[in-house]
Amino acid sequence: MESGLDGAAFARDGFGIIRNAVPAPLVLALRDAVQRVQDTVRELPAELRDRLTFERDLPASRRNGIAAPEVGDAIFILGDPVTFDALFWEVLRQPAIISAAHIALGVQDLAAHFMNVTIKHPRFGRAIGWHRDYPNGYACPASSCFVRAMLCLDGMSDAGGVTTFIPGSHRLDDDEVSRHSPPKGWQPPEDETVTVCCEPGDLVLIHPKVLHGGGMNTSPSPRRNIVVQIGNAAAPLRSVPDQEAVVGYRLNTL
Ligand SMILES: O=C(O)CCC(=O)C(=O)O
Numbered sequence: 001m002e003s004g005l006d007g008a009a010f011a012r013d014g015f016g017i018i019r020n021a022v023p024a025p026l027v028l029a030l031r032d033a034v035q036r037v038q039d040t041v042r043e044l045p046a047e048l049r050d051r052l053t054f055e056r057d058l059p060a061s062r063r064n065g066i067a068a069p070e071v072g073d074a075i076f077i078l079g080d081p082v083t084f085d086a087l088f089w090e091v092l093r094q095p096a097i098i099s100a101a102h103i104a105l106g107v108q109d110l111a112a113h114f115m116n117v118t119i120k121h122p123r124f125g126r127a128i129g130w131h132r133d134y135p136n137g138y139a140c141p142a143s144s145c146f147v148r149a150m151l152c153l154d155g156m157s158d159a160g161g162v163t164t165f166i167p168g169s170h171r172l173d174d175d176e177v178s179r180h181s182p183p184k185g186w187q188p189p190e191d192e193t194v195t196v197c198c199e200p201g202d203l204v205l206i207h208p209k210v211l212h213g214g215g216m217n218t219s220p221s222p223r224r225n226i227v228v229q230i231g232n233a234a235a236p237l238r239s240v241p242d243q244e245a246v247v248g249y250r251l252n253t254l
Pocket of ligand 1: 118128133148162163164212213214225227
């Protein structure tokens with residue numbers, strides 16, 4: 001296991017990487033659990049299928065025009081993964097994740113807001129446009145007192161739709177964010193961006209106001225990341241999502 005989040009670099013850049021953050025056997029088991037969902041989509045009961053966002057239901061423009069009939073049952077977002085498999089609760093008990101969130105937020109009392117698995121399918125897994133996570137309409141407190149932790153199950157490469165950041169772009173007040181939102185389809189100059197290529201088991205911490213996005217997965221390998229939003233437990237969410245078993249779970253075991 002490597003050392004934890006570099007708090008000064010996170011404060012400067014708005015993102016941080018912790019290499020080899022969780023034990024390899026857990027990464028493998030989580031990957032298998034995701035694969036089981038992918039392999040059994042058609043047999044899932046309706047209440048579980050409701051938690052899946054399929055590539056075919058999303059605009060083809062973010063996958064180079066590849067049409068819906070060609071993407072089959074490919075999943076883009078596997079929402080509320082703990083309801084599919086209790087193993088996903090282990091993510092919220094990982095010391096590296098809890099400690100990184102403590103450092104990033106500077107508070108002891110932490111609560112989970114949501115968890116998903118973001119899947120960029122081999123060859124056509126969609127690009128994610130440039131955005132900030134604060135504010136968001138899904139699970140958001142009144143201020144930007146949260147962080148996203150992204151655990152890489154397969155790793156991320158340039159051809160595989162790696163997450164890309166603009167370092168320092170989080171340094172603005174909450175009430176300035178809406179005036180500085182990038183318009184749809186905006187692309188920054190390449191020399192302002194940084195990619196975070198990762199190995200399986202690496203963890204990426206994302207400041208809620210840092211600009212980030214990522215290209216399509218044109219590689220032959222899947223790119224699956226578990227994304228968890230964690231906030232200051234003292235700051236209530238403006239609205240609580242209904243299909244999130246982890247919402248309110250306290251991460252205070254350190
Ligand atoms: O999957 C990624 O590359 C980043 C996920 C993301 O943008 C988010 O959770 O806000």
